[in-house]
Amino acid sequence: MPIRPLAGACAAALLLAACATTRRDAPPPPAPSPAAIAPAPAPDTPAVRTVPEAWESAKTPAEELDSLATWTTPEGGTWLIASAKSTHRLVVYDAQDGRELRTVGGKGAGPGQFNRPNGVAVFGDRLFVVERDNHRVQVLALPSFRPIGSFGAEVLRSPYGLWLNETEPDEYEAYVTDSFMDGARFDVVPPFDQLDKRVHRFRVQFDQAGRLRAHDNGTFGDTAPATALRIVESIAGDPAASRLMIADESRSDDSGHRGSTLREYTFDGRPTGRSMPQGSFAAEAEGVALWSCPGGDGYWIAVDQLAPLTTFHLFERDTLAPAGSFQGTATAYTDGIALDATASPRFPGGALYAVDNDVAVTAFDLRDVVAALGLDESCVR
Numbered sequence: 001m002p003i004r005p006l007a008g009a010c011a012a013a014l015l016l017a018a019c020a021t022t023r024r025d026a027p028p029p030p031a032p033s034p035a036a037i038a039p040a041p042a043p044d045t046p047a048v049r050t051v052p053e054a055w056e057s058a059k060t061p062a063e064e065l066d067s068l069a070t071w072t073t074p075e076g077g078t079w080l081i082a083s084a085k086s087t088h089r090l091v092v093y094d095a096q097d098g099r100e101l102r103t104v105g106g107k108g109a110g111p112g113q114f115n116r117p118n119g120v121a122v123f124g125d126r127l128f129v130v131e132r133d134n135h136r137v138q139v140l141a142l143p144s145f146r147p148i149g150s151f152g153a154e155v156l157r158s159p160y161g162l163w164l165n166e167t168e169p170d171e172y173e174a175y176v177t178d179s180f181m182d183g184a185r186f187d188v189v190p191p192f193d194q195l196d197k198r199v200h201r202f203r204v205q206f207d208q209a210g211r212l213r214a215h216d217n218g219t220f221g222d223t224a225p226a227t228a229l230r231i232v233e234s235i236a237g238d239p240a241a242s243r244l245m246i247a248d249e250s251r252s253d254d255s256g257h258r259g260s261t262l263r264e265y266t267f268d269g270r271p272t273g274r275s276m277p278q279g280s281f282a283a284e285a286e287g288v289a290l291w292s293c294p295g296g297d298g299y300w301i302a303v304d305q306l307a308p309l310t311t312f313h314l315f316e317r318d319t320l321a322p323a324g325s326f327q328g329t330a331t332a333y334t335d336g337i338a339l340d341a342t343a344s345p346r347f348p349g350g351a352l353y354a355v356d357n358d359v360a361v362t363a364f365d366l367r368d369v370v371a372a373l374g375l376d377e378s379c380v381r
Contacts (some may be wrong), residue, residue: 067120159178
């Protein structure tokens with residue numbers, strides 16, 4: 001989440017020790033030097049297409065919206081749930097038209113209260129909310145938003161994003177990114193040997209009475225200068241391939257690190273050495289989501305947090321090869337995204353939802369994305 005007016009991004013949402021971050025809470029970084037290493041060069045980039053938004057919500061500047069998740073109601077509607085950092089609450093929208101339905105929470109440390117909520121995720125009828133300044137993940141029941149419990153407060157320092165993998169019924173592996181800085185210096189990334197704590201793993205279980213139990217399964221993160229996870233927020237996974245994609249928001253530096261990208265890890269926390277092609281992101285890699293298509297195909301969608309318009313990049317699910325890029329007509333400085341491929345009256349082929357400049361949310365019809373980029377039409381049938 002960049003300091004205005006710099007163009008940049010987190011990607012769910014990742015710098016060399018002694019380099020400045022680009023978070024809104026910290027001073028701007030020094031000019032990056034052109035440095036060195038990376039995966040294979042990207043092929044010639046096709047033109048960025050324009051896909052008009054299907055709708056835009058009303059602007060609410062006080063909220064500082066960040067991350068998104070969707071939930072299907074018992075009546076068949078869809079809620080779009082957004083974290084609002086500055087007001088320390090959640091904002092719930094009708095995902096069909098962007099109308100605000102309600103808000104939930106307020107500042108505090110008690111159950112059902114929040115302090116700088118950031119990452120959100122829905123699994124079944126449970127909502128997981130990461131709170132940066134309460135240093136925890138809180139779980140609430142849907143649709144009531146009744147607090148169930150929380151975990152991570154003993155070990156999380158500055159958590160931002162999360163992704164959930166169901167391993168058994170009512171049992172999950174939760175991956176939580178932790179972008180703590182170097183001691184009291186909020187603008188300095190820790191030394192490399194501390195970056196093995198960038199992602200926390202928790203085993204989360206619910207008993208027959210719905211009570212929450214969580215076990216700390218440790219941390220991981222590459223510590224090599226060229227491939228370390230410097231500034232982290234966005235994270236998403238692919239259960240079919242046991243693959244995690246983690247956004248490293250940091251830009252190029254003198255250590256051999258060549259800029260913001262998505263880095264691939266296995267579910268057990270091992271870096272594979274793969275990342276998106278060099279030069280894929282002009283600013284910061286932010287929100288990331290997997291678009292699963294029939295037959296096991298699909299695309300990763302990742303935000304390039306730019307102004308005046310965000311660029312959304314698509315990559316092939318398995319090869320990570322570029323599959324096209326698009327922009328809206330209004331959406332800018334996007335943090336979080338949520339992809340919902342479920343058919344609905346407004347979006348028969350599903351929708352991509354995005355945060356617009358911290359003040360609103362927007363929606364894209366996935367049929368329009370397929371048509372604009374020439375993607376596999378089976379993905380929206």
